[in-house]
Amino acid sequence: MLNAKVFLRAVSFVNEWVGKACSLFFVPLVCIVLLEVILRYAFNRPTIWAWDISMMLMALTVVLPGGYLLLKDAHTNVDVIVRRFSPRTRTIIDLVTSVLFFFVIGILVWKSGEAAWDSFLSREHLATVLGPPIYPLKMVWPIAAFLLLLQGVAKFIRDLGKIRQHRRDNGQ
């Protein structure tokens, strides 16, 4: 029981921190695109690096905080139907549908790992003028998918706890 608590707290801590850090990437993203517009329009000197770098920053701001979004319940869903159910029923539904969640994220971890490994072995580069290496970005993917998986496990444990709590309350 103690171990579960430590695990839950650690996962929340890591994902919270990753989310906060990723939100800062928006600052260089906006600045780089703005700089590119100014350099191109006012000085007629477009850069060859702005697009590649901003694309990578964008990917980071989306992929890495996947677990953070789950932690903050920010992956939207349609609750028109389920909100009519009792909290207990909703928790049970969540537990059942988590099979699909683990299937999706499991495949993402596995396949993104495979893609990252292939990309690393061939030292893949982007096919642009600058041609920066793309394999570091692809290696971020399995890490991000794993963080999301951890957060999903944490949610699963919490949901189980809720059910157990409910049963205890009713038992007395």
Added chain:
Amino acid sequence: MTTGLMTGLFFLSFGLALALGFPIAFSLLGVSMVFALIFLGPTSLYFVFSSTFAGFTRDVFMAIPLYIVMSSIIQFSGLGSALYDVMYKWFGSLRGGLAMGTVVICTLMAAMTGLGGTAVVTMGVIALPEMLKRNYSKDTALGCIPAGGSLGPLIPPSAPAITLAAFGDLSVARLFIGGIVPGVLISFLFCAYIAIRCFLNPELAPALPRETRATWHEKLVSLRDVILPILLVVAVLGSIYTGAATPTEAGAVGAGGAALCALIYRRLTWRNLREALLFALRVNGMVMWIMGGGVCMCAILSATGASRWIGSLLVELPLAPIIVIILMQLTGLILGMFLDGATIKVITIPIFIPVVVALGFDPLWFGICFMVNTIIGYITPPFGMNLFYTKGIASEDITMGDIYRAILPFAGIEAIVLIVCIAFPGMVLWLPNMMG
């Protein structure tokens, strides 16, 4: 198993996952993966990942984070309250003036942001309590805010237009320009509706008492406060129009400009910025995961032949082509009651646009009508984003039922404009076609 049966099963399982409250992004990915595994074999799963990866790094989607950051900076920048002060002085003496003014401000904000929620969140905090304090009836005060906010995605710049362009293979610039005529028309009709209704029944929205009205001198001085917002609109739209920035890059121009305005209004604190960035991270992550899931689903639907099957089914329907068009628009409208705009476009547009072309209609016209269509979805119960935003901001004694009642006439006006747009393609197309 026939393609038809498989397609049916596909959408049935997708609907089931959504109905069970499973997150939209994972529903898109999950159902696609299961069907890929069954119908294309385990080797196709690698392709599933690579199409999702491609979705996250697609050029056009760069606009989405930039537009979201722009909007979240505008929310705290103080632009909203500056505009509101001017509007209060100029329109306060009219019956229903504050409600009309709110619509006008929402229209202006729509021209600097690309999302539906920005104006709702900003104006909801400033304008709603003021109108209620001035004895405006609940439905006059409540309706104009989510309705005005829904103009955000229609009047350029617009993040939803970019999604539409990406999934329908249309020109972003033309969709932007095409949104202007229906957007301005809707804004005008909203004001006309409020004016007529309040003229007939002054109880609904009394004019400000004489002693609190602004003098002409105050009115003229207050115009100073419009300068910054107008400059921001000019910077964003002007940079697109002159070609200084692409529609994507205009998001960064707007974000930079909004940050500058916030600095001038002394609102650019570290705390405000940090909160705005975290808000942007959540909204952006939500939208982009849906986009990634959508790209993945499109790839699977076309690899299994399902999109072609639906397409030929729609083309060969024994109905007049215009009826098929109307059916597709209706599908969008009905889905809009339950899903958000991004999800609807991701699912339907890649299937609909080839059908529109095969039936001999202009896909740009269809796309613009579809934009009008999805903004109706923003304000129709039970699932209208803007209604939830309004509820989140309004005081405790305002129920979801109050908001539903208040919004219906406005949704009706938007529906009329949609019908007009479908009936008169020339009205929608003359402006974008003038671009050459």
